[in-house]
Amino acid sequence: MRAHVDLNVCQGHGVCHMSAPDVFELDPEDGHSIVVVDPVPPHLEAAAQLGADSCPERAITVERTVRVD
Numbered sequence: 433m434r435a436h437v438d439l440n441v442c443q444g445h446g447v448c449h450m451s452a453p454d455v456f457e458l459d460p461e462d463g464h465s466i467v468v469v470d471p472v473p474p475h476l477e478a479a480a481q482l483g484a485d486s487c488p489e490r491a492i493t494v495e496r497t498v499r500v501d
């Protein structure tokens with residue numbers, strides 16, 4: 433899974449970070465969300481989805497990646 437934050441939409445509420453601190457951090461400069469795991473490891477996929485679902489601006493998209501192993 434990969435997670436992406438649209439910085440043109442993100443308003444820096446920080447809800448994603450509160451929901452999934454291991455996936456999303458907040459840029460200390462501008463408060464925008466940063467994805468800190470790329471790709472998102474399997475054990476954090478549920479957290480990433482939760483963070484995306486919790487964003488009031490719908491700024492986060494998550495994309496399931498196909499595993500080839």
Ligand code: SF4
Nearest residue numbers: 442443445446448487
């Ligand atoms: S919850 Fe959404 S708007 Fe708020 S910091 Fe996270 S991505 Fe940005």
